[in-house]
Amino acid sequence: MRPLLLKLDQVEFTDEQFYQLCCNHDELRFERSPQGDLIIMPPVGGDSGNREAELTIDLGVWNRQTGLG
Template structure:
């Protein structure tokens, strides 16, 4: 099943209305692109769900040891400073940046770009929309992002002010300065 993308060119959907729309439709994974498109994402299958859970678990375990930030699942929508309301498959934010948000901002869709994200391409995902989503994160202040593409056995690594680096499996990905000491061995 492919995502459904609805153009909202002539419809003004406020942040509060988008929040309420998501609350009323909890069974749907909704996002808004920086272009204002409403994206309805289908659920993932067992293989992708298992890999996503593994990624979040590994990131969470690293963070439990370092206590440097907060880890978020694919159910979290971030209101990006560069536009769009996006939900990465796994995300991490430095603790001091998270604590700078008010309690209300933390409860709703946090108005912050994660410092680190992972997007995992599922079997039905088209690559170009995921690459555009990664660019939205970079435009919003992302420090490091991995677009993991099991179909092509590659990872696209996103960093600010740098060309996208493409590496092939097998690879040990480093969290670099953003996630010191975090290593992800691919394939999962």
């Protein structure tokens, strides 16, 4: 799945409205682009979730070994 991009250049969408949208739909992941577009992120799971978990583990081990994180 790919993120869904909603162009909001013709819509007045305040920071407070964005916050309320996120609060009202906490099962979804929203982002805003620097241009103010709304990005709805797909849920993480399956292969992508496994890759992220492996990366997190690798980063944690590296930080413990080097103390540079």
